[in-house]
Amino acid sequence: MLAALYGELVPHPWRDPESDTAAHSLFYHRSMAMGWLDDRSAGGGFNEHVIRAPGLWAMNDAGWNHPLGAAGTDLVSWFQVEASEVPGDRPLPVQPFLRCAQEATAWVGTLNLSAVQVLLPVQGLTPSSRPPYALVPAMRVKEWFAEGAPAARTPVRVHINSGQDPSIPALAPQLIDHLTGLEQDVFVVRSHDLAPDAVLPPPIADSAWNSPPLHGVELSGEIAEWSCDVVGWLAEVIADIAARLGVRAPLLVTVIRVSA
Template structure:
């Protein structure tokens, strides 16, 4: 999984820019503290780790307080473990960890979030019949949000050079709109075949170039990485159930 955070980041005045607590170290420590990263140092612990694996392995992390105008101010990449049958793709904790790490470095004004979802690692057949979209089990967390916190967003879902997302666009929009949840209130499907933001990486990093995409609009319960992560996990499972098996670039922009 990969995430890019767009907007503005104002560094904390008290923070030493040369501190050893850089983005990689902070993301690593937050992952360990929350049990999202499992690093074992002995063979005896390997067996225990196999029974209770972490959600990801560290790959890279970078936060910049002076990015180029069109560049994200933060990027994080992890190697995601295959989720067990009744658990969603761990996008929500991944984005929460990215948000927490960034908050240690500065104050962010977030305008957009881009996530690369590894749908090739999802197996819809492994989902229990009573929980085909596992993220739905946590809707109540967002039901307690202040109703005034709802924000309109635009969502781009792109399958790169693979046409799979375009071929299921209408059905995906229908399925998302009929889920028993109110975290995201789906509006119109604005377009098919376009993307709302350019990818934050080169074509050879995923399945680029971004030729096949759809754009959705609606209202999200809150403008946070937590809510965007929930939305991303839900879209991932719905797309996987429709046969999409290629990485998806999800771009969520605050309207």
């Protein structure tokens, strides 16, 4: 999975401006603290004999800037991990992944988030392994977001791209039907359009996924609140719906806050 955060980051005044705080280190240690990091291959000195519990992901890379980041996109930070195998009754761990990315970024400054982008390894999901009570596992926690204040609802654009695979435009009507057919108002779809190109070029090499992003659809609507938690929940739902429809390619999902 890849997460890219866009917007503005104002460094904390108490931080040394010359300090080169590594995004990789911050994300790694936050993942470790929350029990989300799969560090079974890591050495531990005198604790090497301890059997470590598997986590949600293994750390790959991270940074504040990326050599493939497009100019003018306001890329703030990016994080790349290898997702662990997903249990049958659990979604892809996008919500904790984005929470960890946001908290690691906010450690160095005040973050004003304008867009969130995540690469979803949908090909790793097995819809047939889902039990009847968790066909879309993220739906089991929808009530947490339903309790939000009405004033927190935020208009967004959600771009879903399947790269060179034409499946998303072909399946767009079914994907939207499935999404709107769920009993939830965490994300309400107002309209949609086919949108071939990614709205934000992802900071990742074409060889790392099914790029370039040639086949997409964009949904306009509103989410319960503008937060990485809600964006992560929505990405989990999209991943499971896409997998159930037969998509077997990575999906690039970009959620952009629409200014009033």
